[in-house]
Amino acid sequence: MITRSHSVFAVFSVLVLFFNQSVAADELKLSQDFYPLTADKPYVHVVHEGQSIKVQRVQDPDYQLRGYFAKTVRKCPPFCIQPISPAPGILTIGEVELFEFLERELRDGSGLLIDARTPSWYSKGTIPGSVNIPFSQMSRPADDPEMAALLQRFGAVERPEGPGFGEKLLRDWGWHDDPNLTEDWDFSQALKLVLWCNGPECGQSPRAIRGLLAAGYPKDKILYYRGGMQMWQLWGLTTVVPEK
């Protein structure tokens, strides 16, 4: 026998189903008026401080960037336009590559997105998924204990015994070409790092990158998002303000 509660439940189920379909339809319908990240990627989800953030573009076609990151010039020095790459062998990436990094390496834990700016900059807003490690921490000497702690955080393993006899011989002869091994560190399991700062006029992440290289971090495990916060905001992409 069909009771009143059965009827209510059935109606509710139909409505929920319809709502879900409508939500799905929203996504399809929105594709016609929706401004995606790329042709095949409407948005990406990123976990930031334990919360899932949808990174997408501003959907208002009339929106214009205002504020600090809309400025076209800053005092140089120190805020001078940076070269395309901060050091030989370092790959510079754009937004599309960063989206892929967010979906792959960041999600599976093999990568780290680093906001290399000072905390006062970070507190104004950051790219979702970023951790704040100021460039000054990554510019320390290689034998600095704090630098060592940072390298360990990035997955490097210290080699207290140093290289073995065979490896030492190869090094002396100039035949050692494994970029993941230095005399003091094993970077085989180290994370792939993407570093960024305020944009093409910012020297903070380039300094951090050069500091990591000086400590022996492999070049192919460091990526430079030169666009930084300025380009990120120019594209109308989602930013988050860290909790204090």
Add this chain to the structure above:
Amino acid sequence: MRLGLSLPVSGRVCAISAGRVPWQHFASPHFIRILVLSGALATPVLSAQDAYLDELAAEVEKIQDQGDLEQQATTTGEDVPEVESAAVGDAQRGASREAFERQLERRYLGSFRFYERLPERSRQEVFEEYRQGADMSEIRKKIISRLLHR
């Protein structure tokens, strides 16, 4: 005093290379010169970084909280923590009901269709809740809730 890092060639240095370190060596003018030069070279590097940090600290003050928060408010998706300051949030939520309905239609077409089916009293109630600061996920739930309780 001639500046340079060349090591002095003296009997005391030979004693060092042979593994014997007489304590008098550390009081020698040559050794003191090396110590002073090492510190002198390190100091400009640290000063340059300090100056850069000072410039960064001054530059960050130029960020207008309202201007930048306005950018975030328009780029946040429904899962983003609410970051609207009182100034920006109130400015947006003081907007008309028409603006709210346009936003709802643009971002959540399905929810907007449900919203259109609500009686006028319920629509006003939803709008009031939005004006008081409810985020869009709560607004959408309220629309469904009002629709089911008709």
